[in-house]
Amino acid sequence: xxxxxxxxxxxxxxxRQERLTRAIPFTRGKEVxxxxxxxxxxxxxxxxxxxxxxxxxxxxxxxxxxxxxxCSPGQVHxxxxxxxVLALPEHMDLFERxxxxxxxxxxxxxxxxRLARLVQARQIEIGAIHTYLELFGRYFMDLTPDVCLIxxxxxxxxxxxxxxxxxxxxxxxxxxxxxxxxxxxxxxNERLEQLPRVDIPADWVDFHVLAPSPCHVEPLFTRxxxxxxxxxxxxxxxxxxxxxxxxxxxxxxxxxxxDTAAIELLLPTYGEALGLKGRVARHWAxxxxxxxxxxxxxxxxxxxxxxxxxxxxxxxxxxRPDVFFTGHDGSLRSNRAFCQVAGLYACDMFIGSTLQMxxxxxxxxxxxxxxxxxxxxxxxxxxxxxxxHASAPWLKAGRERDAASEHMIQGRxxxxxxxxxxxxxxxxxxxxxxxxxxLRDDMGMALPPVMIYGDDVSHVVTEEGIANxxxxxxxxxxxxxxxxxxxxxxxxxxxxHRAVENLRDRGIIRRPEDLGIDVRQATRDLLAARSVKxxxxxxxxxxxxxxxxxxx
Amino acid sequence: MEHPAxxxxxxxxxxxxxxxxxxxxxxxxxEVDTSAHGFAPVWxxxxxxxxxxxxxxxxxxxxxxxxxTPAVVxxxxxxxFHSLDSGS
Amino acid sequence: MMQRxxxxxxxTARQRVAHLLDxxxxxxxxxxEQRLTSPHLxxxxxxxxxxxxxxxxxxxLHGESVIVVAQEGVFNGGAVGEIHGAKVxxxxxxxxxxxxxxxxxxxxxxxVRLHEANAGLLAISEIMRALFLVQEAGVPVFALVGGTCGxxxxxxxVTRLCDVVVMSEEGRLGLSGPEVIETVKxxxxxxxxxxxxxxxxxxGKIRRALGEAQQLVEDDVAAFREAVTTHTxxxxxxxxxxxxxxxxxxxxxxxxxxxxxYEGVRDAQVIWNxxxxxxxxxLMTSEEFNRFLQEAGLA
Numbered sequence: 001x002x003x004x005x006x007x008x009x010x011x012x013x014x015x016r017q018e019r020l021t022r023a024i025p026f027t028r029g030k031e032v033x034x035x036x037x038x039x040x041x042x043x044x045x046x047x048x049x050x051x052x053x054x055x056x057x058x059x060x061x062x063x064x065x066x067x068x069x070x071c072s073p074g075q076v077h078x079x080x081x082x083x084x085v086l087a088l089p090e091h092m093d094l095f096e097r098x099x100x101x102x103x104x105x106x107x108x109x110x111x112x113x114r115l116a117r118l119v120q121a122r123q124i125e126i127g128a129i130h131t132y133l134e135l136f137g138r139y140f141m142d143l144t145p146d147v148c149l150i151x152x153x154x155x156x157x158x159x160x161x162x163x164x165x166x167x168x169x170x171x172x173x174x175x176x177x178x179x180x181x182x183x184x185x186x187x188x189n190e191r192l193e194q195l196p197r198v199d200i201p202a203d204w205v206d207f208h209v210l211a212p213s214p215c216h217v218e219p220l221f222t223r224x225x226x227x228x229x230x231x232x233x234x235x236x237x238x239x240x241x242x243x244x245x246x247x248x249x250x251x252x253x254x255x256x257x258x259d260t261a262a263i264e265l266l267l268p269t270y271g272e273a274l275g276l277k278g279r280v281a282r283h284w285a286x287x288x289x290x291x292x293x294x295x296x297x298x299x300x301x302x303x304x305x306x307x308x309x310x311x312x313x314x315x316x317x318x319x320r321p322d323v324f325f326t327g328h329d330g331s332l333r334s335n336r337a338f339c340q341v342a343g344l345y346a347c348d349m350f351i352g353s354t355l356q357m358x359x360x361x362x363x364x365x366x367x368x369x370x371x372x373x374x375x376x377x378x379x380x381x382x383x384x385x386x387x388x389h390a391s392a393p394w395l396k397a398g399r400e401r402d403a404a405s406e407h408m409i410q411g412r413x414x415x416x417x418x419x420x421x422x423x424x425x426x427x428x429x430x431x432x433x434x435x436x437x438x439l440r441d442d443m444g445m446a447l448p449p450v451m452i453y454g455d456d457v458s459h460v461v462t463e464e465g466i467a468n469x470x471x472x473x474x475x476x477x478x479x480x481x482x483x484x485x486x487x488x489x490x491x492x493x494x495x496x497h498r499a500v501e502n503l504r505d506r507g508i509i510r511r512p513e514d515l516g517i518d519v520r521q522a523t524r525d526l527l528a529a530r531s532v533k534x535x536x537x538x539x540x541x542x543x544x545x546x547x548x549x550x551x552x
Numbered sequence: 553m554e555h556p557a558x559x560x561x562x563x564x565x566x567x568x569x570x571x572x573x574x575x576x577x578x579x580x581x582x583e584v585d586t587s588a589h590g591f592a593p594v595w596x597x598x599x600x601x602x603x604x605x606x607x608x609x610x611x612x613x614x615x616x617x618x619x620x621t622p623a624v625v626x627x628x629x630x631x632x633f634h635s636l637d638s639g640s
Numbered sequence: 641m642m643q644r645x646x647x648x649x650x651x652t653a654r655q656r657v658a659h660l661l662d663x664x665x666x667x668x669x670x671x672x673e674q675r676l677t678s679p680h681l682x683x684x685x686x687x688x689x690x691x692x693x694x695x696x697x698x699x700x701l702h703g704e705s706v707i708v709v710a711q712e713g714v715f716n717g718g719a720v721g722e723i724h725g726a727k728v729x730x731x732x733x734x735x736x737x738x739x740x741x742x743x744x745x746x747x748x749x750x751x752v753r754l755h756e757a758n759a760g761l762l763a764i765s766e767i768m769r770a771l772f773l774v775q776e777a778g779v780p781v782f783a784l785v786g787g788t789c790g791x792x793x794x795x796x797x798v799t800r801l802c803d804v805v806v807m808s809e810e811g812r813l814g815l816s817g818p819e820v821i822e823t824v825k826x827x828x829x830x831x832x833x834x835x836x837x838x839x840x841x842x843x844g845k846i847r848r849a850l851g852e853a854q855q856l857v858e859d860d861v862a863a864f865r866e867a868v869t870t871h872t873x874x875x876x877x878x879x880x881x882x883x884x885x886x887x888x889x890x891x892x893x894x895x896x897x898x899x900x901x902y903e904g905v906r907d908a909q910v911i912w913n914x915x916x917x918x919x920x921x922x923l924m925t926s927e928e929f930n931r932f933l934q935e936a937g938l939a
Binding site (some may be wrong): 524525530531536537541547548549550551552 | 646647650809810833834835836837838839840843845921922923
């Protein structure tokens with residue numbers, strides 16, 4: 001209440017004004033000199049602030065992260081970090097130094113082990129581990145950042161930002177912060193007279209600082225075709241025949257593993273021979289995977305919308321504007337939030353690999369001693385029950401699930417998990433109990449970190465066969481269907497052979513031979529590209545792989 | 553193809569299989585030399601499944617394994633078996 | 641459908657031989673059924689191979705008799721141990737005696753097998769002597785380098801002793817392997833994990849440009865076959881000329897000029913830049929590259 005008994009309705013605005021006033025000694029208009037960055041952050045931030053230090057799974061605001069780490073913990077402390085990815089060592093240093101205390105996030109790939117140690121040492125409080133869409137959603141509910149520290153490619157004289165191909169999370173972070181009286185500070189790689197295009201208008205951005213080196217971008221989606229195995233080729237053949245062709249899947253998302261890279265590379269060879277061009281895999285929610293080049297060049301792919309970009313694919317993407325979403329300047333415009341929405345609601349299929357699966361079909365990539373989080377897979381790898389538009393594969397999957405029911409017509413997303421039954425001798429992919437349960441107990445989490453829930457999974461593909469879980473009528477049938485493709489793992493060996501043969505007769509389990517596949521055909525000769533260099537050649541020299549993927 | 557025939561190579565995660573004629577038409581011999589210890593039951597299961605699916609009487613399979621997964625073992629056995637009738 | 645080829649790099653030693661020679665013509669000596677496995681590896685509890693990682697035998701190429709040695713690069717890095725080395729030497733001794741049209745050495749080796757280093761070192765010197773006997777008998781020896789290991793250490797030297805070296809860009813040739821250099825001299829001297837650098841320095845294109853390989857072909861067994869069968873040392877048995885004093889002096893002059901021109905050069909990129917082709921070299925097909933060398937007067 002203010003003095004005359006009326007409530008003030010602009011406290012956030014006033015608080016913002018105070019922050020900006022405190023910043024004046026360290027800034028020149030919107031411009032920040034790199035040498036004044038640390039005192040600026042110390043002036044700007046207040047203990048307990050919610051801060052998004054932009055960390056995507058590719059692009060990192062690394063210069064701002066270093067500066068935040070250099071702040072005095074006496075002045076800046078107990079921050080609450082709300083960001084999708086913890087990728088840099090500095091993200092963890094913040095907690096060790098006491099600058100940050102609480103964390104809400106989605107994914108922590110490279111820092112997963114250190115994160116687990118900090119949690120066990122009680123140096124970090126985790127609010128929750130989210131999927132991308134959940135975290136982005138909470139930016140607009142109860143986790144709106146007070147200050148966001150973002151990364152952009154370039155700034156012009158008036159402060160407009162160009163984000164480059166790796167737009168990623170930036171639009172959603174800035175939208176949430178700028179329109180709820182937060183402060184937006186951007187690190188930029190360069191200052192330009194004229195931006196190629198404006199991605200963030202100047203009046204949403206309070207400050208910008210020129211970083212001494214371009215922000216770090218990790219090539220996360222490059223899979224070298226040289227590492228694809230014959231078994232992965234076999235599973236790709238099975239998936240193409242038993243799922244892509246069977247359901248006529250036109251709109252889809254792929255995971256980032258070698259299993260799905262094999263499928264991408266089989267489309268122009270095996271897929272073409274099966275007559276699938278124009279019938280499957282036309283529209284994609286996918287980063288610009290280099291292994292998609294052959295399918296694009298051979299005319300399979302009509303459109304691709306991307307979460308982020310991929311290092312080395314810039315020129316190729318710019319030269320294929322009919323396929324990718326590009327600005328009028330020609331460069332890729334990615335957007336993680338929108339692409340996740342497309343993956344959740346506009347795709348008929350998600351297919352990806354996993355580390356462990358139990359008898360209910362729950363699958364997890366959790367490993368003991370690590371907290372990796374989820375990223376976006378659960379958004380894409382789940383049946384979107386709010387979906388209301390029909391398509392042939394969605395209706396067919398729904399009919400399979402509801403064959404006995406007569407009351408309502410409802411479709412179903414195809415959620416396919418591919419996994420070789422053993423990762424290595426001694427490490428089976430099928431287990432009675434997921435490691436995720438142990439991890440939950442060790443870390444005191446509310447939920448076991450399950451990537452995809454069993455009741456969302458429609459098909460399981462292994463080298464032994466495809467199990468169609470939609471057709472299973474009881475939990476026991478479902479468990480036998482999973483055992484029936486679990487090979488010689490203890491789970492697979494414990495199958496009821498009669499029950500499994502019955503499932504095979506009913507088409508619930510299909511072996512390679514049931515699909516018309518001779519396992520001897522499963523050779524690397526079927527891959528449209530067998531090396532990164534093949535990909536470069538097929539792209540007409542437009543794809544420029546990072547040096548760790550080149551052998552020339 | 554004439555006996556003997558060799559498939560695969562001894563490299564991490566892979567194995568080689570040598571197929572030869574055995575002496576007894578009603579028996580199939582397996583000799584497995586593996587660097588991965590403690591997996592006898594899994595080998596037993598893989599080989600039992602293989603002999604029930606393919607007519608391998610009168611053959612001898614000798615294996616040098618360098619930690620192949622059962623999927624790879626099965627694939628190599630099938631390749632080796634089919635090489636006998638395909639003449640490739 | 642895109643056109644398929646049989647990748648030399650990905651094929652096993654046995655598959656390379658089968659695709660290289662006239663179909664069905666290969667007769668293996670000391671084949672896997674004889675189980676000549678390494679007692680040294682067995683004593684150490686390391687996995688052994690039925691052929692100890694090398695395939696030897698005789699066959700026909702374009703109708704002509706040839707003797708073949710093919711190392712398996714993925715078994716212990718194609719490294720030469722006692723039995724492996726004895727098989728290679730034995731094949732060469734037989735070639736010196738039987739005088740086939742050519743000997744084909746499909747080299748794919750990091751050098752000597754550390755588990756049996758003394759025997760391996762001895763074997764390398766025996767292989768070299770046997771190779772000289774083959775050459776003295778007037779039989780040309782072709783080295784084909786395009787496997788995953790390349791040709792390093794003792795087998796790098798053996799490769800350079802051969803009459804004709806055929807490489808793919810993916811093949812590598814050198815004395816000390818990249819990991820060895822890094823271990824001995826430090827990562828500042830040579831970063832063995834920088835794949836691009838490793839291939840720029842040891843790969844087929846720079847080896848061809850420097851005259852250490854005489855042919856550069858695509859990573860395709862058929863291309864290697866074509867390179868051998870069309871080479872004058874294969875088509876014309878009379879064309880063999882022993883090293884004359886004059887020839888040796890010419891070679892000496894060439895090497896001196898090379899040393900002078902490229903003194904201190906640490907990266908092939910410098911050489912390509914000097915020739916005005918910069919980064920384009922990486923993407924040239926072997927045909928384009930060979931044409932470029934010809935036009936640059938380096939072929």
